Amino acid sequence: MALSLPGLRPKQQFIYTFLFTILQLLCRCLVLTDRNRYYHISALCMRERIHPLHKKVDGAVITSKSEDNLDCTITFQTDTILQRFMLRFEKLALDCDDHLYIYDGAHAIGNHKADLSCRSTRTEVGTIFTQGSFLTLKYITDPYSKSENGFRLIITAFKEAPVHCRDHKCLNTFCISRDLSCDGINHCGDNSDETSHASCTGISSIRRYLTAKS
Known part of the structure; x- marks a missing residue:
């Protein structure tokens, strides 16, 4: 979306357009x-x-x-x-x-x-x-x-079945974000995101530590 402000010099127009673009990016970050x-x-x-x-x-x-x-x-x-x-x-x-x-x-x-x-x-x-x-x-x-x-x-x-799950599918059929698996938190409710069902390995303990510190 271009910003057009009549009566401004080209340099001023560039500065305002640049600031407007930065503001748009910040607003998008707020809803991520x-x-x-x-x-x-x-x-x-x-x-x-x-x-x-x-x-x-x-x-x-x-x-x-x-x-x-x-x-x-x-x-x-x-x-x-x-x-x-x-x-x-x-x-x-x-x-x-x-x-x-x-x-x-x-x-x-x-x-x-x-x-x-x-x-x-x-x-x-x-x-x-x-x-x-x-x-x-x-x-x-x-x-x-x-x-x-x-x-x-x-x-x-x-999400619940029968919705197609492209992330992590819990044993109870709930579909949650793949980023929630192997982080030391029981997000599925049946703990299947923290077991071999989610392919959790020894490296998961490192991820749990880093997640807890973030």
């Missing part, structure tokens, strides 16, 4: 899909206040540990409309005055899919699936969080 990212909830909340955009992810690990006075909303989006999200907690230990609301959509409005607090356990919550390609989390904490409070949430974008 993150393959598998590790996020701390407080950092995500800070980023969302500054730059509230839907974050496209193939997979994400979100951790929380004894945050005080949080009240933020974060929205994730799958790469395509053919995908939806699977959520699994590896840790869930919230304070009774803390709430993690899960919404099946792009906004924290209407009926929530889950309201998690101190009475919620990993076993009770189990695996949560969205119906569409958007997921919104709203996290509220009080000023007196204990050191043991928090959660570790695994989010995975997936």
Whole structure:
């Protein structure tokens, strides 16, 4: 897309066109899909206040540990409309005055899919699936969080059979990004992305270390 500004000299026109092109590239980068990212909830909340955009992810690990006075909303989006999200907690230990609301959509409005607090356990919550390609989390904490409070949430974008899978096909027939296999995180839900089924080898341990540090 060319930028035309009447009344400018050729040199000025070139500078404005160059800056406009750079801006376009930056905007495209903002909507690129993150393959598998590790996020701390407080950092995500800070980023969302500054730059509230839907974050496209193939997979994400979100951790929380004894945050005080949080009240933020974060929205994730799958790469395509053919995908939806699977959520699994590896840790869930919230304070009774803390709430993690899960919404099946792009906004924290209407009926929530889950309201998690101190009475919620990993076993009770189990695996949560969205119906569409958007997921919104709203996290509220009080000023007196204990050191043991928090959660570790695994989010995975997936397709279901009979959709043709060009990436990694889990044993449970879910189709996930190939970049999520052999990274030490159970994205399939049946752990088949971390076994010989996914052709994981000894080099996977190096990749897991590098991924955790990124």
